Amino acid sequence: MNKYTKIAATAAVALTVASTGAYAVVPSVSAKATPAxxxxxxxxxxxxxxxxxxxxxxxxxxxxxxxxxxxxxxxxxxxxxxxxxxxxxxxxxxxxxxxxxxxxxxxxxxxxxxxxxxxxxxxxxxxxxYTKTVMITKPDSDIKTATDLKGKKSAQSASSNFGQAAKKAGTNVVSVPGFAEAIDLVNSGKVDVTLNSQDSWGVYKKKHPETKLKAKTTDVLGDTSxxxxxxxxxxxxxxxxxxxxxxxxxxxxxxxxxxxxxxxxxxxxx
The missing domain is CATH 3.40.190.10 (Periplasmic binding protein-like II)
Structure with missing residues (x-):
């Protein structure tokens, strides 16, 4: 096939595509798929x-x-x-x-x-x-171990792991928004205890060296993550x-x- 024959053939194909309404497939770069x-x-x-x-x-x-x-x-x-x-x-x-x-x-x-x-x-x-659980109380509290929690009032975020553990241990849970409010209730004597993480207690104690509150580790939750x-x-x-x-x-x-x-x-x- 010479050059002129090729041109004629190409034109014929183009005319056929146009008359049938078909579209030629043109290679294109596909969009990058969104990761799962x-x-x-x-x-x-x-x-x-x-x-x-x-x-x-x-x-x-x-x-x-x-x-x-x-x-x-x-x-x-x-x-x-x-x-x-x-x-x-x-x-x-x-x-x-x-x-x-x-x-x-x-x-x-x-x-x-x-x-x-x-x-x-x-x-x-x-x-x-990873951290441990502590029971935070006033210094004269009779809460020494997890078995002493039964019947006591505890301040907790009710849906937290600590709140669930306090309830399971037999405390009467007073619902609070967070750790600061729980500490306030223990300080005021309105509740007997709050359960929380050892690290949170450590930070609180560092910021409030004057606190009289005490914390005792407990296996009521074991090591938590x-x-x-x-x-x-x-x-x-x-x-x-x-x-x-x-x-x-x-x-x-x-x-x-x-x-x-x-x-x-x-x-x-x-």
Whole structure:
């Protein structure tokens, strides 16, 4: 076929396509597929994080009003690993789970412990810190061990692991929004005790050296851990968060943050 024959043949094909309404297939570069872990994000390109923002040193406002804390810095580092923009959504502890159900955010970073009941409805990434449970009381309290809790009044965030443990131990739970309010009720004598994490107590005591309150470790919960909590549909995101945290542990980031906010490394499993 010579040059002129080729041109004629090409023209004929073009005429046929035009007359039949058919379209020639033109190779094109396909759009990059969205990673599985990004498909259910509350906001495209953003990791939306639910937390209290009033629970020092996990998440709180500093003197300038800036949101800061261990879990704030950790979740920012995780978002960076995932190449997502971090965005925070503050709410009271007892509303955190409802917000996750309503998909107001993608993950909760708020010292959340995994338990059997929560595991039925939510998915957890790997733990990022470990601590013990303490019973915080007045110095003259007769509460020495977990068996002494029965019949006592305890101030707790009712839906927290500590609240559930206090109820199981036989205390009459007085519901409070958070740790600060629980401490106030113990100080005022309106309740006998509050259960919380050893690290939270340590930070409180450091900030309030004048306190007369005492803390005793208890096995009512045993060693506890904190993990990111997500909607059941977000298993792919949970895996990516676990991977990101593993990398941040390996490079020393998580340990440094723990030392900064707690004064010790709480990232290793006992």
């Amino acid at each position: 872990y990004e498909k259910n994000l509350h906001k495209k390109g953003t990791l939306t994080i639910g937390l209290e923002g009033t629970y020092s040193p996990y998440s709180y406002r500093d003197k300038s009003g800036k949101l800061t804390g261990f879990e704030v810095d950790l979740s920012k580092a995780v978002a960076k690993k995932l190449k997502l923009k971090p965005e925070f959504s503050q709410t009271k502890f007892d509303s955190l789970v409802a917000g996750l159900n309503a998909r107001k955010y993608d993950v909760v970073y708020n010292n959340m412990g995994k338990n059997k009941e929560r595991a039925k409805h939510y998915v957890f990434a790997a733990p990022y810190m 904190a993990s990111p909590m997500l909607n059941k549909k977000d298993k792919a995101l949970a895996k990516k968060i676990t991977k990101a945290q593993k990398e941040l542990k390996k490079d020393g980031t998580v340990a440094k943050l723990s030392e900064k906010y707690f004064g010790s490394d709480l990232t290793k499993k006992p």
